[in-house]
Amino acid sequence: xxxxxxxxxxxxxxxxxxxxxxxxxxxxxxxxxxxxxxxxxxxxxxxxxxxxxxxxxxxxxxxxxxxxxxxxxxxxxxxxxxxxxxxxxxxxxxxxxxxxxxxxxxxxxxxxxxxxxxxxxxxxxxxxxxxxxxxxxxxxxxxxxxxxxxxxxxxxxxxxxxxxxxxxxxxxxxxxxxxxxxxxxxxxxxxxxxxxxxxxxxxxxxxxxxxxxxxxxxxxxxxxxxxxxxxxxxxxxxxxxxxxxxxxxxxxxxxxxxxxxxxxxxxxxxxxxxxxxxxxxxxxxxxxxxxxxxxxxxxxxxxxxxxxxxxxxxxxxxxxxxxxxxxxxxxxxxxxxxxxxxxxxxxxxxxxxxxxxxxxxxxxxxxxxxxxxxxxxxxxxxxxxxxxxxxxxxxxxxxxxx
Amino acid sequence: xxxxxxxxxxxxxxxxxxxxxxxxxxxxxxxxxxxxxxxxxxxxxxxxxxxxxxxxxxxxxxxxxxxxxxxxxxxxxxxxxxxxxxxxxxxxxxxxxxxxxxxxxxxxxxxxxxxxxxxxxxxxxxxxxxxxxxxxxx
Numbered sequence: 001x002x003x004x005x006x007x008x009x010x011x012x013x014x015x016x017x018x019x020x021x022x023x024x025x026x027x028x029x030x031x032x033x034x035x036x037x038x039x040x041x042x043x044x045x046x047x048x049x050x051x052x053x054x055x056x057x058x059x060x061x062x063x064x065x066x067x068x069x070x071x072x073x074x075x076x077x078x079x080x081x082x083x084x085x086x087x088x089x090x091x092x093x094x095x096x097x098x099x100x101x102x103x104x105x106x107x108x109x110x111x112x113x114x115x116x117x118x119x120x121x122x123x124x125x126x127x128x129x130x131x132x133x134x135x136x137x138x139x140x141x142x143x144x145x146x147x148x149x150x151x152x153x154x155x156x157x158x159x160x161x162x163x164x165x166x167x168x169x170x171x172x173x174x175x176x177x178x179x180x181x182x183x184x185x186x187x188x189x190x191x192x193x194x195x196x197x198x199x200x201x202x203x204x205x206x207x208x209x210x211x212x213x214x215x216x217x218x219x220x221x222x223x224x225x226x227x228x229x230x231x232x233x234x235x236x237x238x239x240x241x242x243x244x245x246x247x248x249x250x251x252x253x254x255x256x257x258x259x260x261x262x263x264x265x266x267x268x269x270x271x272x273x274x275x276x277x278x279x280x281x282x283x284x285x286x287x288x289x290x291x292x293x294x295x296x297x298x299x300x301x302x303x304x305x306x307x308x309x310x311x312x313x314x315x316x317x318x319x320x321x322x323x324x325x326x327x328x329x330x331x332x333x334x335x336x337x338x339x340x341x342x343x344x345x346x347x348x349x350x351x352x353x354x355x356x357x358x359x360x361x362x363x364x365x366x367x368x369x370x371x372x373x374x375x376x377x378x379x380x381x382x383x384x385x386x387x388x389x390x391x392x393x394x395x396x397x398x399x400x401x402x
Numbered sequence: 403x404x405x406x407x408x409x410x411x412x413x414x415x416x417x418x419x420x421x422x423x424x425x426x427x428x429x430x431x432x433x434x435x436x437x438x439x440x441x442x443x444x445x446x447x448x449x450x451x452x453x454x455x456x457x458x459x460x461x462x463x464x465x466x467x468x469x470x471x472x473x474x475x476x477x478x479x480x481x482x483x484x485x486x487x488x489x490x491x492x493x494x495x496x497x498x499x500x501x502x503x504x505x506x507x508x509x510x511x512x513x514x515x516x517x518x519x520x521x522x523x524x525x526x527x528x529x530x531x532x533x534x535x536x537x538x539x540x
Contacts, residue, residue, distance in 0.1 A: 027414060028414055031414065034444075034446050041451070048451040065448075066446070067448065068447070117414060133413050133416060133442045133444070134442045136410040136412070136416060136442070137410070137442040138442075138499045139408055139410050140410055141487060142472060142485060143472075143487055144479070148475070151471075152469065152488075154470075155468045156515070210474045211470050212471035212484070212510045213470075213510070259489075260489070260497060265468050
């Protein structure tokens with residue numbers, strides 16, 4: 001008997017770049033991608049704007065940005081030459097699941113031209129690499145670190161909504177309060193770290209400037225972290241000793257790859273990924289009892305809270321400022337102490353998942369030092385990760401077991 | 403005095419921009435089908451997906467969309483802190499990044515979103531003249 005994926009999708013077109021082979025005029029991997037995609041669109045009659053899922057071994061978000069599309073399924077599986085067969089497999093599953101109806105699988109690699117124009121086609125998995133035109137037009141202007149970029153979003157938010165650095169400082173202060181309840185947090189106490197323990201809004205305001213208006217206490221740390229979660233079918237879940245936390249909804253989206261292309265500096269694609277997750281779950285922001293939000297910077301947390309529908313536009317910071325997000329508050333946020341005060345190793349998506357699982361399974365107390373306090377009574381949680389420079393987002397709606 | 407900051411590698415399809423820059427012109431890519439200007443330069447129009455693209459000479463005028471003051475930087479830029487970075491809304495549409503000139507980094511509150519700016523070009527080497535934007539009025 002055929003499996004459930006049988007005939008659930010088909011390959012409906014194929015195309016190549018305008019010129020292939022040992023090209024006299026050097027081309028970039030990105031150009032090869034784009035030509036093939038344009039030709040595929042022309043030959044199949046499917047407008048590029050109707051592509052819903054994008055699969056490539058490169059930086060798929062840069063490819064999408066170049067095309068000017070914002071897909072709802074993004075895959076950058078890169079495991080070598082067989083990746084594209086896997087992309088077909090993944091696309092089929094996504095289509096069968098009803099997430100997308102159209103999937104673009106794209107390849108561009110300038111193994112020959114790369115010798116003439118720098119960068120190795122094979123080594124960068126078909127990315128634009130050193131020849132990325134977005135990079136070409138931004139690398140001269142002294143932006144390097146994440147805060148150097150994110151500060152621009154904070155200034156625009158302040159301009160548009162009249163928010164102040166003090167408004168955002170409350171996010172850092174409240175998040176630190178949570179960290180003082182979590183013995184695993186890097187900023188748990190002065191014993192753990194010389195700058196650990198409770199902080200005041202004034203201290204956040206007066207700490208060292210990194211990229212005005214961001215002081216260092218508006219920024220996440222860069223520490224070491226490792227973690228893992230197990231996802232299983234309902235049948236497997238029922239056979240284990242641990243409590244399940246159900247994935248009620250999931251969604252993903254992107255706004256841009258390079259911040260140069262960020263249309264609205266006070267908004268991210270989390271509104272889109274959250275809408276998908278809420279719709280899948282049959283729930284909305286008002287059904288959420290807590291949130292775990294990637295807080296790379298205070299501004300990231302504030303904007304994301306707005307995008308998730310937890311606060312009106314321009315008022316995300318009030319969740320923290322009026323105490324709702326704080327320990328004992330009506331809507332706990334970042335109960336582990338966040339990327340600001342718990343841990344952030346560079347990519348913070350995993351700690352979000354771990355804390356969400358612990359909260360909704362009733363295991364949020366680690367028992368270290370016998371501390372009590374960060375376990376909440378929440379039965380539902382919205383989780384949102386943000387990648388790049390406020391670029392890409394993934395949202396989950398998680399619910400506790402009955 | 404030689405230019406000490408990082409200089410981009412010229413792409414395969416951006417030559418008209420850099421040739422224009424050497425002549426003091428801000429060249430911008432425009433789609434001949436939907437007539438919209440886009441930035442950065444593409445192989446395809448990100449608005450209508452036409453590949454009928456052309457280069458036009460821009461006005462070199464714009465306004466400040468948002469900005470920040472960099473106090474921590476890397477490489478040669480580390481010696482320049484604090485300096486102001488800004489995203490510029492081009493008169494023709496879309497946006498450019500710059501290190502903003504004609505402003506005081508020690509008074510960030512006095513820099514105005516919406517302030518008018520003009521482009522100027524600084525020779526980095528024989529081939530590359532880099533555009534920078536300067537505030538010309540509050």
